[in-house]
Amino acid sequence: MLDRFLSALVAVSLAFLVWLYVRSRDQEMLDNVPVPVQITLASGLEEHYELEINGPSQVPVSFTGPPSRIRELRSLLQRGDMRIDMLLTVPEERTEESRYLDTVRIDASDIHPPPGVTPLVLEGRNRIPVTLHRIVKRTLPVRFENAAGEQVGPVALEPDNVLVQGPQEITQAHPRLPSALAPARPETVTLTVPLVDQFDGHHIQATPGSVKARLTLQPRQKIYELTDVPVQFLCPANFSLKPLFRDERAGKITLRLLGPAGQEIPPVIAFVDLSGKKWEPGLYDEPLKLQLPREFQLAQNPPRPVSFQLLSVEAATKNSTATHGE
Numbered sequence: 001m002l003d004r005f006l007s008a009l010v011a012v013s014l015a016f017l018v019w020l021y022v023r024s025r026d027q028e029m030l031d032n033v034p035v036p037v038q039i040t041l042a043s044g045l046e047e048h049y050e051l052e053i054n055g056p057s058q059v060p061v062s063f064t065g066p067p068s069r070i071r072e073l074r075s076l077l078q079r080g081d082m083r084i085d086m087l088l089t090v091p092e093e094r095t096e097e098s099r100y101l102d103t104v105r106i107d108a109s110d111i112h113p114p115p116g117v118t119p120l121v122l123e124g125r126n127r128i129p130v131t132l133h134r135i136v137k138r139t140l141p142v143r144f145e146n147a148a149g150e151q152v153g154p155v156a157l158e159p160d161n162v163l164v165q166g167p168q169e170i171t172q173a174h175p176r177l178p179s180a181l182a183p184a185r186p187e188t189v190t191l192t193v194p195l196v197d198q199f200d201g202h203h204i205q206a207t208p209g210s211v212k213a214r215l216t217l218q219p220r221q222k223i224y225e226l227t228d229v230p231v232q233f234l235c236p237a238n239f240s241l242k243p244l245f246r247d248e249r250a251g252k253i254t255l256r257l258l259g260p261a262g263q264e265i266p267p268v269i270a271f272v273d274l275s276g277k278k279w280e281p282g283l284y285d286e287p288l289k290l291q292l293p294r295e296f297q298l299a300q301n302p303p304r305p306v307s308f309q310l311l312s313v314e315a316a317t318k319n320s321t322a323t324h325g326e
Contacts, residue, residue, distance in 0.1 A: 028070040030063040033077060035084055035111070037128060039104055042089040047135065049090070049100075050167055050202060054129040059084070059106050065117035072114045084110055090132060098168040100132040133167035133202065140164045140171065142195065142211050156214045162195060166204030190214045222261035223299050228252045231288065231306055232271040241279055241310040243272070253288070253303055259296035266293045272306055281310050 036058045041049060063073055076082040086104050094100050106126040111119040142162060144155045164171055193213050195206040231251050233243045245251040259266055269291040285305040290298070 027064055028067045030070060030073065032060040032062060034058045035061045035077075035082060036080075037084045037086060037104070037106060039086045039088055039128065039130060041132075042087055045088075045090060048095075050133040050135055051088070052131040052133065052202075054131055057128060059126050059128070060122065061111060062120040062122075063113055063117050064120070065113070069114045069116040073117055076114070082113070086110065088130065088132075096134075098134050098172075100134075102130050102132070104128045104130055133169065135165060136168040136171060137163055137165045138171045144193070144213055158212045158214075159208070160211070162211065163207040164204055165207070167202050170200055170202050170204065220261045221258055224257045224259060224266060224296075226255045226257065226265065226268060229255055229268055229270050232269065233308075234271050234273045234275055236275040239274065240313060241281060242313055243274065244309050244311060246307070246309075250307065255290070255303070256299040257292065257296050258299040259293070266296050268292060270303075272308065279310055281312055283307070283309050 039051065039053065039057065041051060063070065065073070073082065084106060086106070088102065088104060090100055104127065106121060106128070108119045108121050111121070113119055139161050142157050142160055144157060190212055192210050194210045195208075197204060197206070197209075229252060231245075231253060235243070253270055255268060255270075257266060257268070271289055271291075272286050273289055285307050288303045288306050290303070292298075
């Protein structure tokens, strides 16, 4: 009796081993396949938070199953139809925080392959860190930004304040909302300028989305250095005295001017005005006057007074004759 029981037990064991062997030959495996993870906010949170995924939005998954099902799974993966959908919520006690950090954990039960296919996830490689930024609305003044750094005159914006919707920490860190770069134009114009929709990599929305700017764009400025500019004298009619410098070098100056870039060397007239009072022969130090082209100005301190001598016409003639005689 015992021999019959043992023989039956051995036969059943051998049959089970044969079944396991046959079944194992009928299984295939896909190892460490990257599967994309789609993380969405729970209903009612989309308008209140911006979701930031801090790292790859996929996890490696291994699959085992019959060859026909594995082929079906391969087709789903190739078409991009295989993904993991995860729903993210915020604990009620954290809803007032400007930023909420969390980690989304992917389990095998969250993966839905074709029937008969078993997913396997590796612990430690099944986590995705995320950050939720709380969205607020705040009124911010507009800061105008022009293209290519061109200089502008006073800018009038309409409206000069807009309602901005974006992450709370971003709207608090930036007290003014910049406009997009306005195109450069050389005259006084009224432009419709869009406002930026990105701040530090985060999306924001301004209402209205653009402002009107009235401004005068000025050309780029450049420093010009003029050497050996001759100093002249403005004399009244029938002036009986002759102005003279000590030497030729004393009658020339060097000037630095600020003006529009791209211009040729600007023409400048430097002179001493002798027409305003009565003069006697002698030595003088008088202020120098400059006549500059339009849109140019001095880029230095005013020139020093000019030293010169006034001689009578007869004395000047004798002085000139004596100089040539030498």
